[in-house]
Amino acid sequence: MxxxxxxxxxxxxxxxxxxxxxxxxxxxxxxxxxxxxxxxxxxxxxxxxxxxxxxxxxxxxxxxxxxxxxxxxxxxxxxxxxxxxxxxxxxxxxxxxxxxxxxxxxxxxxxxxxxxxxxxxxxxxxxxxxxxxxxxxxxxxxxxxxxxxxxxxxxxxxxxxxxxxxxxxxxxxxxxxxxxxxxxxxxxxxxxxxxxxxxxxxxxxxxxxxxxxxxxxxxxxxxxxxxxPRRYRLPNLDLGGTSELKAGLDTSSTVRGEGGHFMGLREYREGDSLRCIHWKAWARTGQPIVKEFEELRFPRYGVVLDTNLKGTGPQMFEEAISVAASFVWAIEKDGSLMDLIFMREDPKVHTAGRGVARTNDLFEALARIEGIDEGDYECLGRLITQNANDLTACVVVLAGWCSKRRAFLERLRGSGLVLIVYAIGIGDAPEDALLYNVKWLRWDFIEEDLMTR
Structure with missing residues (x-):
């Protein structure tokens, strides 16, 4: 003492x-x-x-x-x-x-x-x-x-x-x-x-x-x-997901879409939106009729940033931000929807792309983000798994490696979400990180490792 x-x-x-x-x-x-x-x-x-x-x-x-x-x-x-x-x-x-x-x-x-x-x-x-x-x-x-x-x-x-x-x-x-x-x-x-x-x-x-x-x-x-933040060069990305046409009652959905082309009429089903009712057809047939639309939907990707400083320090955290910014920049050029997810007092989600918001808003969030002494991975994992069905794939950038981060990945993989995980550290990758298919980035060779792993 x-x-x-x-x-x-x-x-x-x-x-x-x-x-x-x-x-x-x-x-x-x-x-x-x-x-x-x-x-x-x-x-x-x-x-x-x-x-x-x-x-x-x-x-x-x-x-x-x-x-x-x-x-x-x-x-x-x-x-x-x-x-x-x-x-x-x-x-x-x-x-x-x-x-x-x-x-x-x-x-x-x-x-x-x-x-x-x-x-x-x-x-x-x-x-x-x-x-x-x-x-x-x-x-x-x-x-x-x-x-x-x-x-x-x-x-x-x-x-x-x-x-x-x-x-x-x-x-x-x-x-x-x-x-x-x-x-x-x-x-x-x-x-x-x-x-x-x-x-x-x-x-x-x-x-x-x-x-x-x-x-x-x-x-x-x-x-x-x-x-x-600094941006690193990345290899050609293949995160999966393509644009697709889906039938629906309305042009708004959890996955941002374009088009909203009219497909036809059908009978009303329980749960259909009242604003889609075709009033003239109802008056003509005596039965509730709704309009059905065809919608073009785009893939939606998540970039998860680890803001926990415990056991890593600000140097690893800054490198993690730069890696996350590199993926935000690369995904933005594909014209997809993007969610930037990180932890402060509570989990935060910033969405951009396809007319929702400018990608510059994500870069501004990354520029001003601050690390926290100890992250609540359980709360962050709960938020991501709840929205797993809306995400095509998710890039996870960890500022280090420990048992809590390992448990966090286990929870995400249990949701069936497609994950691409990067972890930043000193020296060679720990054995358990390789078992979880984590792409290890040496903090003093970030760009070199990004291009080769």
Whole structure:
């Protein structure tokens, strides 16, 4: 008990130290350019070489370097700019794809601003405390005790993964007269799904020598872009099911159809809808007569996403979302009905295709979905089996493998539903997963395994 509390305290202390130290480092890197560090190194070397000489070339060089650095620092510190920007952003983007947008910048001050740059402040690359404590660097077990205890290399690995997005450079040098407005283009590259917010654009005001720069906040309105999950290439899909004509009383059904062509009349049967009664035929024959229609029905597929984080963590969950998004994209191109099924507090079902809703709604749901600490597989399985007759086939994407997930699959197979099951994990597939005909995807070779299994 005491050992666990002490371990949590040390982890919390290390996390706060690294978190604040990283913030200080970012602050300095944004304002001090590499040339300044090179001059500081040169000045230090000059002091070391000429320390015992009253008058020498190295002493003169040292004074020159220090004077140059001091002048550059004061120049950058005294620069000012009053600017405003308006972003014109696309509605959505995708993980790993460059997002370009237009920016209108205006000089709101009384004086001209020359030789400045515009840049977005990128997403925070620092991990949260849960990630720092639970996610381990690949190969961490092979490090010595000192490195494993202080977890510095783990922190470096987590920061190296990057934040939600990163800026791709900055604008060209700009000059603006008072009241002048110009339009420029910027680009960022998102690394994580969800809504990314643009709220911190800066004007970089360098000194004439380029050693230091002042980062001046700009008046801007916060904006958000929805980033959809990464999509992987898939082999040609054959999930079964074709369009078929079926006779029925009404053009509406649990399986979305098209057509509703009139086939003929027949006698009324118990349970027939009253709106299908042919009143003129009833009046002519004295017996209730109903209209019968022919309907074109389309296959309906389900994509089941495992949102359980227990025993897997956020990395596996994110890969599961990307795999599910890949199947949603592939099925959507076939023009079929699609149900996205996942677990939150209760099971959720989002339907799209054939005029019910846009497939973009499913991608938005996948972009905003969050994992849960422990999923209720029994409740989720009950929902799917109750609607098994409406589904042609079902793609199940599991974020790991355990006894509860195995029992969940047993229940689905017992309903007679056609299943294609994928599970994401580390290393080779467990034997019992192969017995259940699960397609195993190694988390670091997802696309390769999707194309070959």
């Amino acid at each position: 005491w050992g666990q509390k002490l371990g949590r305290f040390i982890d919390q202390l290390l996390y706060r130290s690294y978190y604040r130290g990283n913030a200080v480092g970012d602050f300095i890197r944004q304002r001090v350019n590499p040339g300044a560090w090179l001059l500081l190194l040169g000045g230090g070397t000059s002091v070391f070489l000429g320390a015992n000489l009253d008058e020498s070339l190295t002493a003169i060089l040292t004074l020159f370097i220090l004077s140059l650095l001091f002048s550059s620092f004061v120049w950058a510190f005294l620069r000012r700019a009053k600017l405003s920007v308006v972003r014109v952003l696309p509605f959505s983007g995708a993980v790993g794809e460059i997002l370009r947008y237009r920016v209108s910048v205006r000089n709101e001050g009384r004086g001209a601003v020359r030789g400045f740059y515009l840049s977005e402040t990128g997403g925070d690359a620092r991990p949260n405390q849960w990630e720092f404590v639970h996610l381990k660097e690949p190969g961490e077990v092979d490090r010595n005790f000192f490195d494993r205890f202080f977890k510095f290399y783990r922190w470096k690995w987590l920061v190296g993964r990057g934040g939600a997005w990163v800026r791709l450079g900055r604008s060209k040098p700009l000059d603006l007269e008072p009241g002048e407005e110009r339009q420029i283009h910027l680009a960022v590259k998102p690394f994580r799904r969800g809504g990314i917010r643009f709220s911190d654009m800066r004007a970089e005001l360098p000194d004439p020598f380029g050693f230091f720069q002042r980062c001046c906040p700009i008046l801007n309105e916060e904006a958000e872009v929805l980033i959809t």
